[in-house]
Amino acid sequence: MWITESTTNALTPTAVALGNFDGLHRGHQQVIQPVVKNSEFGSQNSELTAFHSTVVTFNPHPQEFFSGQSRQLLTPLPEKVQQLSSWGIEQLVLLPFNRELAALSPEDFVEQILVQQLQAKTISIGQDFRFGKQRSGTATDLQAIAARFGIPVAILPNYNCEGERISSSAIRQALTEGNVKRAELLLARPYTLQGKVVKGQQLGRTIGFPTANIELPENKFLPRLGVYAVRVLIEGERHDGQGRQGRQGGISNDEFTSCLLPLASGVMNLGYRPTVNGIGLTVEVHLFDWSGDLYGKAIAVQLEEFIRAEKKFASLDELKAQIAADSAKARNLLSPDTTHEKVN
Known part of the structure; x- marks a missing residue:
């Protein structure tokens, strides 16, 4: 995918x-789909080929x-690039x-x-889109102005899911x-x-639960602090269908999440580690039934279930017992034989 911050370097027409x-x-x-051509995500619009x-x-x-x-962003730029590319978008213009401009x-x-x-030969926007000085332009304004140049504008209505309007704010709240x-x-x-695995204090391995410490982009929006059941994708690793680890070469950090199936299940702690006097926010993942050197690799952690809030324990033994309980609960939650009621 071509990425540019300069419109003079953009691929045209668009x-x-x-x-x-x-x-x-x-x-x-829904807004992006009308401009994607010849892909599962797109509408197979032959008029877009040029x-x-x-x-x-x-x-x-x-x-x-x-x-x-x-x-703080739900999708920092590297994630946005990877997702748009997987949908078949050819170009991202960052104005x-x-x-x-304002x-x-x-x-x-x-x-x-x-x-x-x-x-632009065709434009797609959401119903709530605002643009121009002091956000004075509406979606219908853009449609009317573009019509003077013979450019059709598709205005997509607010998308609802189970009666709720979908928005970034609603996702952040959840x-x-x-x-x-x-x-x-x-x-x-x-x-x-999604981020790189870096070295931490390596305390987890001393109590029987080695963890991968993940360095996230500074502007990544973080969920509630606590413990989660997770599924994990790892750069250069895949399952071969029999549960054994295999190698897959030539995968860039931006591409690996779009082409791999989940490698492993695990439990993640997001927080300040109050029991061991942690001084900074950490993201630590303990992988089940997996061993290997992860340092320096890109890793993507999919959040599946929230297990509990962060808590300070009186001793390392209590912490160890709780991690064991969290791991058992996560295994059960992630089991393919386990069914869950939908969370409202």
């Missing part, structure tokens, strides 16, 4: 899906620009959100950015509550923490 797209949830998928399927978004997020505060009128934004620079099944329903996939 079929554009326009929005912020943090999370790439079910609603975002255009580059393009997602146009803003960097930084407009709220981050106006507030001056860093915004630098600065004072000049000052453009709705008419100037359409004419200068979409028509002249990106040579994750804050530890309701990962609700977040998964809204996302149409498990919420995933």
Whole structure:
């Protein structure tokens, strides 16, 4: 996938899906689908063959620009690239959100950015999309302005799931509550923490539960602190169908999550490790029935169930007993023979 922050370097002409797209949830998928050609995700629209399927978004997020505060993202850029690429998007244009862009009128934004620079031939947006100076332009405004240039604009209605409007805010709320099944329903996939395995204090191996410490992007939105049942994908590893570990070479960090099946199950602790006087937030995963050197590898942890909140124990023995109980519960939750009621 071609990625550019400069419209002068963009591949043109384009079929554009326009929005912020943090999370790439079910609603975002509805907006993106009309510009994807010849893929399972797309609509098999033969008219798109001459255009580059393009997602146009803003960097930084407009709220981050106006507030001056860093915004935690459901899908930091590497995850966004990987997900869009797996859907068949050919190009990601990251419009630098600065004072000049923020000052453009709705008419100037359409004419200068979409028509002249990106040579958009068709555009897809969500019903709530706002653009232009002081967010004065609406979705119907964009449709009317683009019509002057002969460009059709598809306005996708608010997407609902079980009567609830899907939004990044709703997903954030579910994750804050530890309701990962609700977040998964809204996302149409498990919420995933992805990063590199780094060395920690190596305390886990001394009590019989070795863990992989994961270094996440600083702007990754984190769920409720505590313990989770998880499924894990690991760079360069796969199952061969018989439960044995195999090797698969030539996989980049951005690609491995899109082409591998879950390698292992495990239990993850997200928190400050109060029992051992932890001084910083850590993400630690204990993998079941797996051994190997993970240092330096990319790893993706899919959150399946929230088990319990973070807690300080009186001793390492109590902590060890609790980890054993957490692991047993996680194994049961992740067993293919176990059925769960849907979380509302």
